Amino acid sequence: MKTINLKLKIWRQSGPEDKGHFMDFNATNISTDMSFLEMLDVVNSDLIKQNKEPIEFDHDCREGICGTCSLVINGSAHGPELGTTTCQLHMRKFNDNDTVYIEPFRAKAFPVIKDLVVDRSAFDRIIAAGGFISVNTGSAQDANAIPVAKEKADLSFAAATCIGCGACVASCKNASASLFVAAKMAHLNLLPQGQPEKENRALAMVAQMDQEGFGSCTNTGVCSAACPKEISLETIAQMNRTFLQASLGNRPPTKLSEGGF
Amino acid sequence: MLQKYCFFKSTIGRKQLVALTGLILSLFVLTHMAGNLLILVSPQKYNEYAHSLVSNPFLELIEWVLLFALVSHFIIAMKLQINNFKAKPQAYARSGQGKKGTDPVSQTMAIQGLLILVFIVLHLITFKYGTSYEVNYGTGPMRDLHRLVVEVFHNPIYVGWYLVALVVLGLHLKHGVKSLFQTLGFNHPKYQCALQVFALLYAIVVSCGFIIQPIYVYFIFQN
Missing domain, CATH: 3.10.20.30 (Beta-grasp domain)
Incomplete structure (x- = not known):
């Protein structure tokens, strides 16, 4: 040995x-x-x-x-x-x-x-802000009732491999959480189940990300290199696109809808 | 609630504004560079082009748009930079190696930006608000900008300073042009490679195109 x-x-x-x-x-x-x-x-x-x-x-x-x-x-x-x-x-x-x-x-x-232990609960609060889909409880839907294209499913799965370790934040010179937030958004937004809340999700998760004190993305790409799951920078572009689309077209939440978003 | 979702207050919204103003500015430098190359044709063509620009009634509007783009590009980017310093209060004892290390060009965008801003101010003082010689090619008097350019670029200090600033501009464009597509949401395996090559070529063409002028005047052009 x-x-x-x-x-x-x-x-x-x-x-x-x-x-x-x-x-x-x-x-x-x-x-x-x-x-x-x-x-x-x-x-x-x-x-x-x-x-x-x-x-x-x-x-x-x-x-x-x-x-x-x-x-x-x-x-x-x-x-x-x-x-x-x-x-x-x-x-x-x-x-x-x-x-x-x-x-x-x-x-x-x-x-x-303490020592090498850090508090990563900021990530949990970003997920709580919009990193979920709302479904009705009760009996499960028939399998394959909602068709999902294989390519989309693969891309969504690639984004869903994010384990939320925070290496993207740690390696970014600006401590930006863009790759994490983008991966979580891509994971849901690429699937039919993620569509109804897509725009609100983008706005709410980005707002929470900013509120937590993460920096902004300067496209250095170090996050993706440091990512143990090798999440692609393409997800960040998708997030930017969805955010821009949501900012242009989304209607602010009304009192009625504030229960969910 | 509404306040929370303000586009202009979000980091991504601000970055998209930096990208859009950057797009305006990068298109401007391309046309500016192309116009400068007329110095290789003849002093008369160079002066006539400059004259056609200043006598264009839309020039003032374009100048205001460019000034607005420049000022907002600078202010928003600096705000983001300050926010980024706050987000990462402590650096690591060692810097990452290989792919896990930050490329120095993208790491120093703010410093490059500051240097380019100083350059732009000095450049406007030297040329736009510099000595106004007059020349007449038979179509009425016009400014002899060519004479001023030749005068300035026979000074090796100016040539050196322009070389430094223009190389930095090239580096800024290399990261900036690539980055603006990503920030506005363009990244797809279909065209990502082409976009990266385009950004690199754009930076090289603009930077080298600008550098030709001081080099040509200093080393080749004889009065």
């Missing part, structure tokens, strides 16, 4: 109000078969043995589908590899004696809770 040693510079911050600083750690005898999070587990178990406070970081499924793990590794969200999350990043991608900077996702809308 090949092992490597690393010098880690990890962001420590005791709470939201703390200024925070980098702290040096040595990760020794790290198997190259480990994932990045397993490497941090090893560092943490050493800290616990020494009666020191372990480093806080987010993780859950550890198989790249839940969107919980985060981290900016050497300046790149989810590390240097394309199309992977931090939990899918293997230590064989690093060399012996490398220095690795580990920082939390940085954005005003993602305040640090």
